[in-house]
Amino acid sequence: MKKLTVVLSSVLALSTLLAACGEKQGGDNTSAGAAKSGAGSSKIKLSIWHNFSGDDLRAKAVRAQIEKFKQANPEIELDAQAIPPDGYRQRLKTVAAANEMPDVFFTQSGTSIKEYYEGGLLQPITPLLDKYPDWKNNFFQGAFDPLSFDNKVYATPLSASATSLFFYNKSLFDKYNVKVPKTWDELMAAVKTFKDNNITPISLGNKAAWLAQSSILSSLANRVTGTEWFLKAAKQDGAKFTDPEFVQALTYFKSLADAGAFQQGFNSLDNTQMEQYFVQGKAAMMIDGAWALTNMAASGTKEQLDQVEVTVLPAIPGGKGDPNTISGGAGGGLALSKNVTGKKLDAALELIYTVSGPEGMQAIAESNSLVNYNVKIDPAKVTPLFYKAYTLTQNVKFTPVYDAVLSSAGAEAINNGLQELLIGGKPEDIAKKLQDAQAKSIGK
Incomplete structure (x- = not known):
């Protein structure tokens, strides 16, 4: 997969040439980046893309804040597009390659926002944070780090990212007298017991390929290799993904599939x-x-939710990583296209504030979603399950999510590789594919 910046260089060079020839661009005001004021209209035209398209409570909370901005600003013609998560990143990459970014758009932290920054597609939202210092200071320490470059902030996190929560059904555990696993051997024993009783041990939905990587491997591999090794391997500086410890991590993952852990x-x-x-x-x-907390809160009954408990992934024997950890960190947020200027820029910044300001943060937290913002949560306004998870995350450390650190090519290689691994692929082969993709993408 080519670096986004290389693609952008060619596209921008072509657009410069066309402009020099006096050729007028033919885009209309419905395109992703077409939020310009029309000559015959006094309205400011503003576009926003996001992936909060579902029926879960967090998605509804975010959309409600966007609608609130729209109702409060009738002089602004707002084009809000909610795009399903599975296809969202590719849609953004497509318009990025054509330099037609929406005015405001949701982006994940880590690699995703870094590529847009390196492609010259963003402008900082630091002026907004300076305008509302109390809001800025209420974010948790380090919340802006994955969304900042050269000491400037390019997005504010709409949520906290905890990608590897270990959920279990306590009624099933009690019924079959299964111990909540704290070690890998106990997990494999639980898998066997449930499998023997015709209960699916672990629910998995890996159609979009990222989930096995983000939710299972990121945490499992960290328990085996430790964080320092992974960061070195990602930089290709003193470690490689073909090293024995990473192959061992993939082998642990494969053993779950081999044991029939998944449906x-x-x-x-x-x-x-x-x-x-x-x-x-x-x-x-x-x-x-x-994200499962808000999804289950929207679809599950109280009786169903009362059966669910949450903890951390079991420890790995002899592992170098801290077992009292969850993969995650600062989540994504709303970023701003570099092309937005003037009154439209003022409107775009206020839109970002409406969604991710104090009121928005409170609404998102009360939608059973973790946030990187200091809010006082009323237990009566969230599910008991969310409150358990919230309490858990206050008492663990966070480790990197693979696709937030790897290059796009590296993330794609491990995502596809895990799909292959889970249906019989060899750990050594998957490790080599990741190693080759990551090394090539960063020029090592």
């Missing part, structure tokens, strides 16, 4: 189907991100 067709199910399968009591365990 049939897991590579054809998406994460929403996976979560519904679990909350309905068809699986005993699920390893998923914090």
Whole structure:
């Protein structure tokens, strides 16, 4: 996969040539970046793209804040597009390559926002933070780090990213007298017991390929290799993904599939189907991100949710990583296209503030979503499950999510590789594919 910046260089060079020839661009005001004021209209035209398209409570909370901005600003013609998560990143990359970014758009932290920054597609939102210092200072320490470059902030996190929560159905564990696993051997014993009793041990929906990587491997591999090794391997500086410890991590992952831990067709199910399968009591365990909290709160009954407990992934024998950890960190946020200027820039910044300001943060937190913002959560306004997860995340450390650190090519290689691994692929082969992709993409 070519670096985004290389693609952009060619596109921008072509657009410069066309401009020099006096040729007028033919885009209309409905395109992603077409939020310019029309000559015959006094309205400011502003576009926003995001991936909060579902029926979960967080998505509804974000969309409600966008609608609130729209109603409060009738002089602004707002084009808001909610795009399903599975295809969202590719849609953004497509318009990025054509230099037609929406005015405001949601981007993940880490590699995703870094590529847009390196492609020269963003402008900082630091002036907005300076305008509202109390809001800025209420974010947790380090919340802006994955969204900042050269001491300037390019997005504010809409949520905290906890990608590897270990959910289990306590009623099924009690019924079959299974111990909540704290070690890998105990996890494999639990898998066997549930499998023997015709209960799916672990619900998995890996259709979009990223979930197995983000929710399981990121945490599992960290327990084996430790964080320092992974960061070195990502930089190709003193470690490689073909090293024995990473192959061992993949082998642990493969052993789950070999033991029949997952339901049939897991590579054809998406994460929403996976979560519904679990909350309905068809699986005993699920390893998923914090987004599952708001998804299950929207689809599960009180009786179903009362059966669910949450903890951390079991420890690995002899592992170099801290077992009291969860992969995650600062989540993504709303970024600003470099092309937005004047009154439209003022409007765009206020839109970002409406969604991610104090009121927005409170609404998102009360939608059963973790946030990197100091809010006082009323237990009566969230599910008991969310409150358990919230309390858990206050008492663990966070480790890197693979696709937030790897290059796009590296992330794609491991995502596709895990799909292959889970249906019989060899750990050594998957490790080599990741190593080759990561080394090539960063020029090592």
